[in-house]
Every structure is written in C-alpha cells, then in structure tokens.
Amino acid sequence: MPGADFLQLDRALAPPGDLAGWLAGEVHTAVADGRLPVGARLPASRVLAQDLGVSRGVVVAAYQRLVDSGVVHGAGASGTRVAARPSPVPDRAGAPPAAADRVDLTPGVPDLAAFPRAAWLRAERAVLADLDNADLGYGDPRGHPVLRRELAGWLARTRGVRAAPDDVVVVAGVAQALALVTRALVGQGVRAIAVEDPGSVGAREEVAFWGVEPVPVPVDGHGVDVAALRASGAPVALLTPAHHFPTGVVLAPDRRRALLDWAADGGLVVEDDYDAEHRYDRAPVPALQGLAPSRVVHVGSTSKTLAPGMRLGWVVLPEPLREPVALLKYHSDLGNAVLPQLVLARLVATGELERHVRRVRPRQRARRDAMLAALARHLPDARVHGVAAGMHLLVTLPGDVDDRELADRARAAGVVVHPLSRHRVAPGPPGLVLGYAAQTPDRIHDGIARLAAAR
Template structure:
C-alpha cells in the first residue's frame, strides 16, 4: 500500500481487514476538527484508491457510509463534497438531564444513540419530490385556501385504507383527525380530559420520558403503572383510580415487550367497566394507544392495533415520524365518537388546519405504493444496524443482555451491577449520547441503557459500544 497527500492518509495505520472503517473515520475526524470545510471536494474514488494502493470498492464504501450519515454529498458526475460541519441540533428534552429542550448544536464527534429516530439518510427524496409534484399538478386553486381542520379528504381516505391493511383498524375517513404529529394529538387529548375535570392519567412505568413530560406540560399528572414481561400490569391500573391511561402495546417503550393477549383482554375489560362518576367526565374509561413504531418489525409477526378491539374506548395515535421523518409533521388520531367533535374543534382553534401540500404528497405516496416500498427498504437497513449493534454488544459487553430486539428502533440493554445514570454520564464524556433507563422510570427498578440504533451506521454503532464499554471499565 502507498499513501495519499489528502489528509496525509497512511493505510499502514489501519487495522487488519478494517481499511474501510479506518478511512471513514479519518474523513469524519477531518470534518470534525475543521481540516475539511463545507463544500470542500474529496478526491475521486478511483484516484484515492490508487494512492492508497487498495481496491476502489474500499473508498466507494467509505464515501457511501459518510453520505448515509449526512456528512458528504455526492452527485453523478459532480464528485463528492463535504455537505456541512457535522453538528446535528437537539430539540428534544434530554431525559438524562432535564425536561428543557436543548437547541444547541451537538459536538461534531458525538455519536447520538437517542431512541426514536429512523435512518433519516434513507428518506426517499426523489419519490417524495415526485409525490409533491403530482400533488401540485392536481391541486385546484380553490384548494389553496384554509383546509378542513380534520385533514384533507384525500389523506384521510388513504390513511383509512392503510390502517385497515396494516393495523387491522376498520375506520371511515371521517373517523380520522390529521394532526401535526403525536405530540399535537396528546395536547388535544390533554385539553379534552382537563375540560372534563380529569387531571391524572395512567402511564406505563417505565415509559417514555418525553411523552410523560409532554402530558405534564398540559397539566395532566402521570400516575405510574408498572410494566413487566407481559406489558402493562392491568390489575395495578385498576387499583390506581385513574379513568384514562397511555400505553404502547405493540412495542412497549422502552422495554420492547409486547402486551400479552391476556393483558390486552384485561385492558379492554377495564376500559369497558363501570363508567366513572361525576358530571362532565368521560363516557367510560379511555385507553390512549401510542402506536409509535409498529411498522418496524424484524423477527416477529405483526401485532394488531388495540383500537380494533374496542373503538368506543380506545384512542389510536400514529405518525410518519418513525417511518419517514419527524420533519414531515403528519400524524393521525382516531377517537371514540363521543370525543370526535370537540377534538376537531380544538384542532381548528389551535392552528385552523394543517398544511395541504404535505398531506396531498403523503396521500399520493400511500396510494401509489411508494410508502410500502420505502418501509421494506428501511426495514432491511434498520435490521442490519440492529444486528451490528447486537454483535458489538456481544463482543464488547458480554455480560449485557439486550431486550426488545425483534422490533422497533431501539434496544434496552441491561448490565448487572451498574448505575445507569453514571454510565450515561461517563459515556457522554466519551462522546456518546445514551439514555439511562431510570430516566424513563418513576418508581424503583433495574438499571439499563436505552440505545437507539436506526440513525447510525454500523461503523458508528460499533465505535459507540466500544466507548461505552471503555467508560464501564
């Protein structure tokens, strides 16, 4: 092997059989420390391979990995350039620290393993652009005004078919309320419950820190209900005295367990039980089903939505944030008939209606089969990343146990005898953002790490686990 003037690359420094990972890390480091600036052009794959004395495929694969991370940009015939300084911005509450959103740019060498993000580099840009062009072409001038606060009819019709095929939900388009993501759906529900005098709501423990704090922001106090290997403890829910509960039955966050069939029947029976007393309260008990990542499954059959069992008592919430991208800001809410009118009215007074063009584009994307093709592709990518993470954990942390591996975008990893808050803090000092399980828990329980894997390449996942292992040692 030779060497290259570009970044003073010396392939002798690469580990045996690991030239691609070494080259990707060298370029990544150069962007991190400023030696490569946005719009800087990289050598062609053929030229750099010749200088390094390696096959062109090594350089092609390294460039591809960095492009997947969003670090590089390549166009046919236009070469490969640095896309931007790698500094994603966090706008979500950090459960390891506080509930305050952080709008500061992350350090460029940070490996962010926060759960909930899909592989954003896989967003179908060309297919989405075609869907938007099609939507614009067929858009009448009259449709450029304020839209229906329930959502555009075309999207609600497409979603009705999609939910019937994939989640087992039989609903009319008029049953669907299009919202700006699950967060807006939770806000609308919190206001409806508060108007009925309900200020306490059951919440899985452990359960999503972000969703819990969101409910608190809208003046609902989450009441912890234990979760075990079968999911929500419905008997404990019955003892809690609440009239509504938020659950993630298809893939519990963060443990990854599926609500067992017996528990599903018990939960429906609880919801159908004697309605709570008091004027202006709910017409029965309410189950809020957050179907946050049901599309992502790898080693198990699909789990039907809970709403299919009890549409008069179950609110179903879903979105494209985990299947396409959070930036699309489209979700859906299906509520019992007794709540629909007031939720639509509240949606109207919140922001009149959602933007028309993304709704029409999504409707086109669903009805033409583009959405299903995209999901098949990202499932393969997410599975490969999950497998890389599991292999790295087995190699670097052999005493650890991974939970919830059959589906989703994250794992729960437990390591006996560790303090997960301390481990997360030390990992952060080593350049890895990871969430401690205890931050998602209100009561006592075992420690663990909640590790998102979909948004990072296998190389980055292996490096992250290596750093976590070092911080443990």
C-alpha cells in the first residue's frame, strides 16, 4: 500500500474524493502539534507524490492550500517550509468555536499569505547593496525623494493622478493620512467634514478624534448625494468615489460632475482611493484627483495590495496643504522608516508591484466567486451588492432583521462579520458586510454555511 516516511502518511486512510484536502490537513495538524517546527522543509512535491502513489498535482494543490492559510511558504530553491504554527483546532463537540476554528470574514483584510516575500527580499537585498550611508540618517519627513518620485509616476499610470513628487507625502497608512489632513484643516479653520452614510466607521471616528464634526451625507445606488452634500454646509467631504465602502457603488458620472462643480465652488474633496486596484468585472475608474488636482486630496496605501502591517501609504496634496501636512508629519514621527520606502520604490520601478497586483487579482476573484456560490446555496434569498470589485460583499436580507443580533449569533457560531448598521448613522436597511480576501474558498463555504445556520 503506498505510504511515505514523511509523517508516516498512509494514503489508505484518506477519505475518497479529496486527497489534496486530506494531505493539507495532515500537514496542518503536524505543524499545529509541533511535529513540524517552524522552518522545517516539506518534501519536494514530486518525491512525496511518488511515495504516496498520487499525481504530483495532488501534492501541489495541498501545498497551495497550506500557503493560502499562511502555514507554509514557498522559498524558491530552498523548497517549501513551515512559516507559522497555528493553534491546534479544538474538538468541536459541544465547545464554542475557538480562534483556530473561527472563520473571520471581517472586511478590509487582504490575503496576507499572498504577500510577495521573494520579490520583497530581492528588492531589499538590491536596496541594501546600493544604499548610501546618508540614507540611513534623518531624512525628509515627507518621505524619501526616490519613493515620492516613483509614487507620482505610478499613480499617474494606474490611477490618472496628476502629481509632482513635491505634492506627495509618504505616511504610515490611510489612518495617518486622514489624521494629518484633518489636523491641517483644523489649523485652517475647518470644523466640519462631510462623511458618507453608510460609510467607514473608522474614517468617521478618525475625523471626530481630531476635533472635527463628521456630518453624515446619504449614499444611494449612484454614490454620494451631492445635493445633500451642498445642503450640509460642510466645506470638506471625505469620500470613496472609485469603490464606496461598504456598498461597492461607483460614483455615477453625473454625480462626479456635480461633485466637481461643488469643489469648484470652494469645496475640498478628500478622496480615499479604497480598493481601487481590486477589480474583476469592470473597467478601472480613474481617480477624481486627476480632474481637479487643486480641489482634491488623494489618499492611498499598500495595506490592500501588500499588507496592512507594512504601514506604507501616501497623500497627494494641493498646494495650500503641502507645508502644513509636512510640518505635522515631521512633529508626529520625523518620517517613515527609510528601508521599506526604498524597497517599495524598487518594487514600483521594476514593475514588480503591478505584476503582484495582476497575480493576486484572479485569486481574489476565485474567492469572491466562492462566496457568491456559498451565498446562493445557503442564503438564496439574500441580495448581494458590490460584486464587481473590492475585497468584500454587502448582503441584505429580506424581512425584519436585526443585523447586530445576527452578527452576534454568527460570532457565537464561529463566523466574524460586520453588521451594516455599524457603518450607518441614520437608520437604514439592515445587512452584513462580508470580507472574502483573507479566507480560502473552502473556509468561505464553511463560514457562509455557519452564518446561514445562525440566521
């Protein structure tokens, strides 16, 4: 009977129909219980396939599932190695799901297993080989000139942004960008900023934390209601026009024109370019900034393209805000760490960042499709929104549903979701915001099945 010395695997013990799932589960268990420590090398796929008497594709598929879950990573010539030890999955009989068994469908979390480790390491080695000693000192708080130059060109190519390097300030993610811009606007007398409703609760709280009143403006199927924005009297609007959070709506052409007219009359738009890179079934939507660079602050980051833990972002500023934001950045932290900036600059300059985005896109689409299939099977009466782009879906359900109670029941069943009401100010239809990027298709199916059972 085919078997392997590796983990004493016995193919005869595999359930019929899913050899790859069985093999991935055996390796996952061995990592969790310590038999395979972090750094341990897995057998070459060809060798293990021969030992087990299966096709090499079965082993490759099993290894890919382990990569997707972050348990192992491919390390080029050094082979596939254990990357992290998960907590052992507990016995499900009677006990509530523990962290290791929880399906986290929190929106806004990318596929962290897709981080381009090999490309980052290559770029970092190249940067260190050429690094000037002066680059290790206190630099420009606005960011390293090389990265600001590369970002200006990259944003022009991919998002239609019109910016010179001096218009760009490198920041530690969108949260810091919003903090710096809000504080600079407070210094110029701004006391209220219009925010989308529904819209990101985090962005709303960020604005309020720095002493500015967030004024909710309704969003419908065409994007933000510009007439309501005018009526609000707020001089600044924080918006996600390319991909609204959480509905996924793109600001309609007539609304874009109306918004630009509002800006030309003295308004200022802070454009959060949320999820702009992640699109599947529609053409790219250009950034608003390219149409009115003097009236739009453009904000973005690598949190969704690479990983939020990198804390790398940018803000493109009109002239009146350049110096105030640069001064605030200096007094906040003296500037971002230089080495990650230069590595990112090299990834942009070599085209590796764009190649990474293109490689990840079909993987994200497959996960979106898995969630759509699971919703169709387990929640056939659900209405799904925001399918064409992004990393999450909005689901609304018929009937009188308390989405916060439903989210609590789902959490008790081991599924983490966001109730739509969490991101609302004014009352509105209930719903759930479901992120799909961070989970494998089988985990997505499991999570939606649990959610349906908790309904």
